[in-house]
Amino acid sequence: MHPNPAFRKADDIQNIAFARSRGFGALVLNADAGPLISHIPFALTTDGTSADLHLVRSNPILRLLDEPQSAVIAVNGPDGYISPDWYEVDDQVPTWNYVAVHLRGSLTRLPDADMQAMLDLQSAHFEDQLTPKPPWTTSKMTPEVRDRMMRQIVPCRLNVSEITGTWKLNQNKPDAVRLRAADKVETSTIGSDSQALAHLMRHTDTLSKGS
Numbered sequence: 001m002h003p004n005p006a007f008r009k010a011d012d013i014q015n016i017a018f019a020r021s022r023g024f025g026a027l028v029l030n031a032d033a034g035p036l037i038s039h040i041p042f043a044l045t046t047d048g049t050s051a052d053l054h055l056v057r058s059n060p061i062l063r064l065l066d067e068p069q070s071a072v073i074a075v076n077g078p079d080g081y082i083s084p085d086w087y088e089v090d091d092q093v094p095t096w097n098y099v100a101v102h103l104r105g106s107l108t109r110l111p112d113a114d115m116q117a118m119l120d121l122q123s124a125h126f127e128d129q130l131t132p133k134p135p136w137t138t139s140k141m142t143p144e145v146r147d148r149m150m151r152q153i154v155p156c157r158l159n160v161s162e163i164t165g166t167w168k169l170n171q172n173k174p175d176a177v178r179l180r181a182a183d184k185v186e187t188s189t190i191g192s193d194s195q196a197l198a199h200l201m202r203h204t205d206t207l208s209k210g211s
Contacts (some may be wrong), residue, residue, distance in 0.1 A: 014165070026040075027107075036061050061203070062109065069105040080097055103163055109155075140167060
């Protein structure tokens with residue numbers, strides 16, 4: 001997380017809402033041979049106290065879960081390169097704007113019997129956003145195929161103890177300077193989801209004081 005307090009003013013409510021909406025991140029654990037990283041969908045509770053996820057049975061992370069392990073889910077949002085020229089003021093340097101939330105806690109393996117309910121919960125979170133399409137559910141699968149696939153994945157839960165967020169949106173610049181940069185970001189091809197990033201840069205006043 002960026003140490004500048006100007007970029008750390010989103011409170012837990014905003015960080016949780018962002019992570020819940022995104023629902024996808026990089027799960028990171030330490031191992032003897034170095035960090036292990038898996039890119040996973042997850043379902044975060046409304047209060048941000050736990051995130052449910054699943055791993056394919058061959059994932060090496062599962063070999064560490066005979067007991068709970070410290071872990072982080074890093075959740076990325078829109079990001080983009082910022083050219084100094086876009087500010088239209090002197091003596092500036094290039095930078096990169098972005099939104100990221102880290103969910104830190106203890107990762108545990110859950111009973112295999114929990115897998116179908118977890119998958120239903122996770123898929124419902126995204127399927128409900130695809131209206132008017134009728135939501136997909138595991139009930140649409142042939143039972144034999146469903147059970148075979150359930151045996152290939154393992155449910156896990158991150159019990160969240162700390163939530164930190166960086167919303168680096170040029171809040172350290174005068175409003176007019178930041179808004180000029182936002183106009184350029186909107187049409188930039190360097191980064192991801194430039195329009196969303198530009199929108200956030202224009203509405204930094206919606207970020208709360210740090211919790």
